[in-house]
Amino acid sequence: MTPIELKPSIYWIGVNDHETDLFEGLWPIKEVGISYNTYLIKDKKSAIIDLTREMMTEPFLEQVRALIDLTAVDYIIINHMEPDHSGALSHVLELAPQAQLVGTPKTKEMLASFYGITDRILVVSDGETLNLGKHTLRFVHTPFVHWPETMMTLEESEHILFSCDGFGGYGHIEDGIFDDETAHLDRYKQEALRYYTNIVAQYSKPVLRAINKLTGPLSMVAPSHGLIWREHPEAIVDLYRKWAELSGQPGEPGITLLFASMYGNTRKMAEAVARGVEKEGVPLQTFDVTRTHASHILPALWQNRGVIIGAPTYDGSLFPPMAHMLDFAARKRIQKKTLALFGSYAWSAGAQKDLENIIQPLKWDLMDTYEFAGGPDQNDLAQGEELGTRIARAILSAQE
Numbered sequence: 001m002t003p004i005e006l007k008p009s010i011y012w013i014g015v016n017d018h019e020t021d022l023f024e025g026l027w028p029i030k031e032v033g034i035s036y037n038t039y040l041i042k043d044k045k046s047a048i049i050d051l052t053r054e055m056m057t058e059p060f061l062e063q064v065r066a067l068i069d070l071t072a073v074d075y076i077i078i079n080h081m082e083p084d085h086s087g088a089l090s091h092v093l094e095l096a097p098q099a100q101l102v103g104t105p106k107t108k109e110m111l112a113s114f115y116g117i118t119d120r121i122l123v124v125s126d127g128e129t130l131n132l133g134k135h136t137l138r139f140v141h142t143p144f145v146h147w148p149e150t151m152m153t154l155e156e157s158e159h160i161l162f163s164c165d166g167f168g169g170y171g172h173i174e175d176g177i178f179d180d181e182t183a184h185l186d187r188y189k190q191e192a193l194r195y196y197t198n199i200v201a202q203y204s205k206p207v208l209r210a211i212n213k214l215t216g217p218l219s220m221v222a223p224s225h226g227l228i229w230r231e232h233p234e235a236i237v238d239l240y241r242k243w244a245e246l247s248g249q250p251g252e253p254g255i256t257l258l259f260a261s262m263y264g265n266t267r268k269m270a271e272a273v274a275r276g277v278e279k280e281g282v283p284l285q286t287f288d289v290t291r292t293h294a295s296h297i298l299p300a301l302w303q304n305r306g307v308i309i310g311a312p313t314y315d316g317s318l319f320p321p322m323a324h325m326l327d328f329a330a331r332k333r334i335q336k337k338t339l340a341l342f343g344s345y346a347w348s349a350g351a352q353k354d355l356e357n358i359i360q361p362l363k364w365d366l367m368d369t370y371e372f373a374g375g376p377d378q379n380d381l382a383q384g385e386e387l388g389t390r391i392a393r394a395i396l397s398a399q400e
Helices: 056-066 089-095 107-114 184-211 232-244 263-278 294-303 320-331 351-362 376-396
Strands: 004-009 010-012 016-019 033-038 038-042 046-051 075-077 098-103 121-123 127-133 137-143 151-156 160-164 220-223 254-261 284-288 304-310 336-343 364-372
Touching: 004 056, 016 056, 016 304, 033 056, 033 376, 056 089, 056 184, 075 089, 098 107, 184 232, 184 294, 254 263, 254 294, 254 376, 263 284, 263 304, 263 336, 263 376, 284 294, 294 320, 304 376, 320 351, 336 351, 336 376, 364 376
Parallel strands: 046 075, 075 098, 098 121, 160 220, 254 284, 254 304, 304 336, 336 364
Antiparallel strands: 004 010, 010 038, 016 033, 038 046, 127 137, 137 151, 151 160
16 A cells, blocks of 8 residues: 555555454454554654554555655654554664654653663653644553553644554455545444454543543544544544443343354254344344354453353363353453353253352353253253243343
């Protein structure tokens, strides 16, 4: 791609990553890719806002060189130190010997620990400004969105918010970098939710604090990953607010059905339970946790009030892939859900006791259980359907 002008003398100079299969070495993005959005302001003093990961240094430098010689860059704004933002820094500094690095006090510490950089650093306080000429940058400290050193940068004359990981999402942006250009806006919103639940969810209180600091109108929200929002910049802010406000709350009227099955017995019961839920008209999202990465399950758990777990007993405990999935839920602080459990066992149950220990710190309410020996007979399947109906009705009544 080539540089794209956002406003006069303000440019997107980002790159798209089609190679990385696991973001942060954990979250699958091979199918959708990801963008590393970097920005350039050309003025009496020129500034690059955010960088890219080391493996993308060369395509990033091509973008920069299309607009400016790096020796003419005065400032590099470090909104966030994570290596997908700062990995190219050492290479850039060699080519921009006069550039100052701009960041929070914590950024200064991390520059030393990550890259051994201890000089050419301009530490800025919360709300401090930097005049480039026609453009003035205001720095808004947003600690723990999602690292302690993070900040956002507001360009004051055009009201563009360079929001770093805040308001970001998965997905490359080659079909148009703006929300009003893409033909896949719904997909980007879904990938933004997945990104939020994967990366940011446990820091929802800092997200809300950051949003509350953003006073005044915004003409554009330009994050470090995903779409740039110019037609409706408020849309992504409102979505992030909505998702953050779900933190520590039961959620919306819907049910997430998670199941795992060794030989098909629990799967058969899952189908019966699902029928019971669907009869009541409650939105249902179903996942086989042995074949679906937690990255794709977390958004449903985050949003839906109800959870149904179907898992066999394995060595006297909850089936390990299910326990692993619930560990992700605990790490993301998904709390206060209404829960039902079903599953098979061979000679002795044990999954329920293990589950109760796992969910205790999450404050999930285990309202119903049904375990059966071996394969489910017709009575078991009928009991499973009734279990689905009961939890669906409980979810509906909770909204009244």
